[in-house]
Amino acid sequence: MLSSTAGNIYWMGRYIERATNTARMLEATNRMWLMAGGSREWQSLAMAFGLDENFEKKYPDRAVGDFVTFMGVDSSNPSSIAASIQAARYNARAERNNLTVSVWEYLNEASIQLRSKLDKPLIGSAIQDFLDWTKRQMILVAGACETTLLRDEAYHFLSLGTYIERADNTARILDSKYHILLPQGEKVGGGVDYYQWTEILNCINALRTYRRVYSSAVLPWRVAELMILRSDLPRSLHFCLTQIMDNLDALAQIYGTRHECHRLCGVLASGLRYGKVDDIFKRGLHEFLVEFIDKNNDLGVEITRNYLINP
């Protein structure tokens, strides 16, 4: 296998995951907006993604619908769902001989269907239709990956991309609560606050899971514990880092060498494995998440250095 192949497949994994997560976040934000009847959710999400400036430049009105168009179907926004799907397909096309026919065909089909949706404003019920479409298409691709790919190097690089991206996205979703301002007169712990935490869980499809695990009302520190420290929730930071670790170990086994990325991953994973939610809240949830996002990013950079370019 070529280093560039490993790189393309790693990024294909990241873009597929990114498209899904962006759809999930837009969905939750859309619902929060419908409930709260304001536009600040969109802005806070844009802030969580560090996109505020780009967004305002292109859509000076900052209308509510503008944000979902910008993040959904604007092909000039490199973080949009449309751009993610196109980038995933571009990587897959370069490596179609290292993928199975189903992986390529599902991704290709998604990008064919996407063409008719590009750059048209999303409004009303079209918003949810588009987000449902995105989730369904990406689940098809992810399912094709899981059920058809040989468990070789390519699969491990794909998984590394998937989980590095997912860990990043989960941390950002959780952190977006930090940016969502409560409407004036609303109390922390009040109805709107509660509703927002619920939507954070919805974002990662985990509201029912939360109820089953805790059988209690939605409480901020428990949401954080679930999303950061649970080892068995497929979108938690702990779970993602365990997967990254396993895939790096598999590569070490195949190639017979370990690299700096193995050490970085070990440090990050053990922090999550032995961490306590009380300590996280003592330090500040936002501070914890910002630091996590940085370290997770460093890990991605190190994996790139060790495997994906010019070894």
Next chain:
Amino acid sequence: MAETAANRPIFDEMRGTDGKIRPAFAGVDQWLSNMPDGEHGRMQLQADLLYERMGITFGAYGSANGHERSIPFDLIPRVLGKTEWDKLEAGLRQRVRALNAFMHDAYHRRDICRAGKIPEAQIVRNDQFLSVMQDFDLPGSIYAHICGVDLVRVSEGQFYVLEDNCRVPSGVSYMLENREVMMRLVPSLFTQNRIQPVAQYAEELLNTLKATAFPAASSDPCVVLLTPGPYNSAYFEHAFLADEMGVELVRGTDLFVDDHKVYMRTPRGPKQVDVIYRRVDDVFLDPLAFRPDSMLGIPGIIGAYRAGNISLANACGTGIADDKATYCYVPEMIRFYLGEEPILQNVPTYRCSEAQDLLYVKENLKDLVVKEVHGSGGAGMLVGPTSTKAEIETFREKLLANPANFIAQPTLSLSTCPTFVEEGIAPRHVDLRPFVLSGDRIAIMPGGLTRVALRKGSLVVNSSQGGGTKDTWVLADH
């Protein structure tokens, strides 16, 4: 038809010239006549969707809708009987053997020039001549490991060779995918007709490539396919062939040269490469040896080549043989190197570099097809009979500015094949490109790529000019 200068009637692949269904097409005829109304439209739609979903694309440079589009595929196959194919195959073998012998000779002693059969200038003054290949010995003395020979038919027994593609011929993936799609859509045709398979192409190609490795290579040579990348018009084919052969598809940046050896970059570290099936033109291969601005190549690869550490297929410098001016001499080559009479005929060709020929061409532009010597893809050519006076005059100026850059041929009445078009089934002109593999032996898949001009009366079949393709059958009988 008005645009054909020759006065013989147009030969139809299915109905001959007398309107009777030719034996090879009996199965297809039956299929077409039993087909319910509207069925072909439905199937054609299905085929088009299948092509798009499979992502079988051809990137056209400068096309309005981005870089990729599907090549139109026509459902009605073109069929060749066993007897006519056997003769074609023998002709192709003969031709490619002679071409390889010529390239070896051209880069060594040039006996054919000493014998006065080809002027030496035709070799050494050719743009495609690479001095770096002079006196360099290749395994098996083979230059064009993969050769695509373009044929047209004018009558029952008469095929002409239009050109030899000895550099980086493309199109074989469509030959394979067309078969795949036909088998998916109309399986019954395959049970009712004894059609020879073509799917073994990839395996034969890999054998051919391995056979071309230098003696220094490992006993199981490491083969890769070098592509310019996803923006190349034939990228689909590159990926497809690498996939079928199970070899790495690499770009220049994936390879590097160290101590005259070529390595590819892998997550495991450098791995030595023995054979490169390169789909990159000569001049882009090595910025140290050729174009210094090339980003596609690998610095130092020609040094590794000369050191006998890497094989290139096709070899460098094969352009001297698929040049349209050299083409005229192929029958001479066959006689000179093989001592045989050519089985396949050349189209009579006028070399505009020669005063006598130029005089004739100048006077008869409206009846001729004039092509640039190094042109490809149907670009830079004049089809006299279908051109306006103004077009002819513009072309005349181009021709007179640099006559040596052009050859001319009479307009042939290319055969037609029934084709699905909007108004139903109608005859459209076709050509045929079989693929010839030369390694430790010559292998030819029974069939090839049939290209079809989709516009009524058009003789231009190139995919870059809007042509389509058909599945090409060679039957095991008739």
